[in-house]
Amino acid sequence: MKATVNVQEHILVWNYAALKIMDVRHISIQAGERVRPYLFPASAFLYVTHGSATIIMDGNEHAAKRFYMLHGGKGTSLEIILTDESLHYYLIFYKASLPLSGEQYTLRHTDRQLPFQLQYGFIPLHPAILYELAERMLGEWLVQGRLERLHVKTLFYQFVHELLRQMDQQQVSIVKPNLASQLIRFMQEHYAEPLTRETLAHTFHYSVPYLSKHFRRETGASIIDYLIRIRMDKAGALLQQTDLSLKEIAASVGYGDVSYFIRMFKKHTGITPKQFKDESVQAVKGSYRPIIRLGSSIVPRRLRRYIDIRNDNHYQYSEKGDLLMYRSKLPVGITLLLCLTLLLSACSGPTNANGGNSNTLSPTVGAESNASNSSNAAIGNTTGSSEMVTYSAVNGDVQIPKNPQRIVMVAGAFTGHLLALGLKPVGTGDESFNGYTEGKLDDVVNIGNDVPYEKIMELQPDLIVVWNDAETIEKLSKIAPTVAVEYGIPLREQLMDFGKMTGREDQAKAWIAEWDAKIAEYKPIVEQAVGDRTVSIFDSGSAKEFYAYGSFGRGGDIIYGEFGLKAPPIIQKEAIDSGQGWAKLSLELLPEYAGDYIFISGWTGDENAAPVFEGSIWDSLPAVKNNHVYRENSRGFVLSDPISLEAQLTFVVDSLTKTE
Numbered sequence: 001m002k003a004t005v006n007v008q009e010h011i012l013v014w015n016y017a018a019l020k021i022m023d024v025r026h027i028s029i030q031a032g033e034r035v036r037p038y039l040f041p042a043s044a045f046l047y048v049t050h051g052s053a054t055i056i057m058d059g060n061e062h063a064a065k066r067f068y069m070l071h072g073g074k075g076t077s078l079e080i081i082l083t084d085e086s087l088h089y090y091l092i093f094y095k096a097s098l099p100l101s102g103e104q105y106t107l108r109h110t111d112r113q114l115p116f117q118l119q120y121g122f123i124p125l126h127p128a129i130l131y132e133l134a135e136r137m138l139g140e141w142l143v144q145g146r147l148e149r150l151h152v153k154t155l156f157y158q159f160v161h162e163l164l165r166q167m168d169q170q171q172v173s174i175v176k177p178n179l180a181s182q183l184i185r186f187m188q189e190h191y192a193e194p195l196t197r198e199t200l201a202h203t204f205h206y207s208v209p210y211l212s213k214h215f216r217r218e219t220g221a222s223i224i225d226y227l228i229r230i231r232m233d234k235a236g237a238l239l240q241q242t243d244l245s246l247k248e249i250a251a252s253v254g255y256g257d258v259s260y261f262i263r264m265f266k267k268h269t270g271i272t273p274k275q276f277k278d279e280s281v282q283a284v285k286g287s288y289r290p291i292i293r294l295g296s297s298i299v300p301r302r303l304r305r306y307i308d309i310r311n312d313n314h315y316q317y318s319e320k321g322d323l324l325m326y327r328s329k330l331p332v333g334i335t336l337l338l339c340l341t342l343l344l345s346a347c348s349g350p351t352n353a354n355g356g357n358s359n360t361l362s363p364t365v366g367a368e369s370n371a372s373n374s375s376n377a378a379i380g381n382t383t384g385s386s387e388m389v390t391y392s393a394v395n396g397d398v399q400i401p402k403n404p405q406r407i408v409m410v411a412g413a414f415t416g417h418l419l420a421l422g423l424k425p426v427g428t429g430d431e432s433f434n435g436y437t438e439g440k441l442d443d444v445v446n447i448g449n450d451v452p453y454e455k456i457m458e459l460q461p462d463l464i465v466v467w468n469d470a471e472t473i474e475k476l477s478k479i480a481p482t483v484a485v486e487y488g489i490p491l492r493e494q495l496m497d498f499g500k501m502t503g504r505e506d507q508a509k510a511w512i513a514e515w516d517a518k519i520a521e522y523k524p525i526v527e528q529a530v531g532d533r534t535v536s537i538f539d540s541g542s543a544k545e546f547y548a549y550g551s552f553g554r555g556g557d558i559i560y561g562e563f564g565l566k567a568p569p570i571i572q573k574e575a576i577d578s579g580q581g582w583a584k585l586s587l588e589l590l591p592e593y594a595g596d597y598i599f600i601s602g603w604t605g606d607e608n609a610a611p612v613f614e615g616s617i618w619d620s621l622p623a624v625k626n627n628h629v630y631r632e633n634s635r636g637f638v639l640s641d642p643i644s645l646e647a648q649l650t651f652v653v654d655s656l657t658k659t660e
Helices: 008-014 100-108 127-143 146-170 181-191 197-204 208-219 223-241 245-254 258-269 273-283 290-294 332-347 413-421 453-458 470-476 491-502 507-529 554-561 569-577 589-593 642-657
Strands: 002-003 018-031 045-058 058-065 069-072 076-095 119-120 173-177 361-363 390-395 397-403 408-409 427-429 447-448 462-465 482-484 535-541 543-548 584-588 596-599 629-632
Touching: 002 413, 008 290, 008 413, 018 127, 018 146, 018 208, 045 290, 045 427, 045 569, 058 119, 076 146, 076 584, 100 453, 119 146, 127 146, 173 453, 181 197, 181 208, 181 361, 197 223, 223 245, 223 258, 223 273, 245 258, 245 273, 258 408, 258 470, 390 413, 390 491, 408 413, 408 491, 413 491, 413 507, 413 642, 447 453, 453 470, 462 470, 462 491, 470 482, 482 491, 491 507, 491 642, 507 642, 535 554, 554 642, 569 584, 584 589, 596 642, 629 642
Parallel strands: 408 427, 408 462, 427 447, 462 482, 535 596, 596 629
Antiparallel strands: 002 173, 018 076, 045 058, 045 069, 045 076, 069 119, 361 390, 390 397, 535 543, 543 584
């Protein structure tokens, strides 16, 4: 997605930034030389001085010729395809960070919006000035003296100043980094670490639901399934190319439990690691290539030029520099094997087993199902129907009872979906027990916030509903059929999914019809009461910060979704239009975010949390002065299930339509 550069905002950030120049180079590529993909180890300017080429950055193609200027952030993938006899360009690497003086800016803008991470390319109107500054930077950098390095930094500031001035004149467009592509490259580099959706969301500054939904839309696969495929491909390469023990290979791809690694490998390849290694030896004698078994069905639909960050090969040239950017980190044999694996993966299409999300039921007689979910499927199925059907969930096709009776909701935030269908689980997570469900979960076991496998086994479930985490699904599937769900799916669609899952589609349709009738009744009343005024939804953070919400419970699904009320422009931009659903802010910005009406979630989960919404700034807000602040302390206020939304609807309507 392209947008015009806000140069004035860039200038503000550059004024705050602390900079370190990492390397300055002038690179020459001749026709016939092998040009390999490369990942930027830091933010960089690439300035072409002679020749022409197609330069591809994160899949975006630039027709670069003399004096073409490019910028990309750390982790940007770079490919160069010569369209001339040669190409000469400067490559200037730098690192930038915002010190405490820039803290206010960082609270308002996430890292992915900072100019150091953005991508753009254009031909400056006055290239000679930039050319001279780049040439002087290179000359001083090669001297390597302390005074000369200081001069390089001075020249770099002049370079950026001149660049911003010309960008302002030319209204240059930027391209935000491709999030799915960056996630893939990050997982390629850190696959041996204990990655989860939560750690990835924290790293990339997105909410878990948004990150998961975006990745699945771009690739057709869940984040965890893609990570597992990367790990299995790496394990296959090590099995073929090394004599490492299974324990060493398991540890090198992120599994501390060898037995679990063997089960996962067999699940994804159809054979055990030992069989795979034996077949690899036989492959040397014939045309059979067992690596084909690792051809992933999980491939990006639109992402094509991502590369393995562990294979940092780049161009060959004579200059020396401070960054060891172009050395291969893997043996050539493994590198070639991984390239083959990725190529084979790209040749196969997405399958329902790994990427399906159609959420439909179809009776199955004698059909094969997902191995992990069909094993021991009958455990605990003592009271429900013995007939099994195939349910297509986010974790693949799962054999489940046609009418499950003993359901355990490890994903407790969805318990309200069952209650709306007239079902009670036998066990559910701690978040399900709140003021909105009082009296509705009598005799239901609270299994807590973790995943207590022994307690779940004791409940003898015939169906388990969990968050989409591959390792948890693998373990729970040994107890009963396990279905994964994801947060952030629209209410009506998610409830219909639960209706199909439990054989209660009619009940789901009935609840939706009743809900639609309530919305149709209350919407005009609320619109008349609120008019053109704005509504904000806040949640406490610490003594110096708070959260503004656009969705994800707290009445947002009703206020902004069903009723279509207006949010303050800055909340609309950062919490709603961005798809993130929330924004973390400094209390100093309260007047900027505060609407004419304010809803506050009073439940924090921390009894010792510092009070946030008080003091002189708070008291000066029009909503406070007009008594238009509404607090809801129930834990259920943060949820988006049907039962919680029914209670939130009453609270929102009563608050906005009450007479003074």
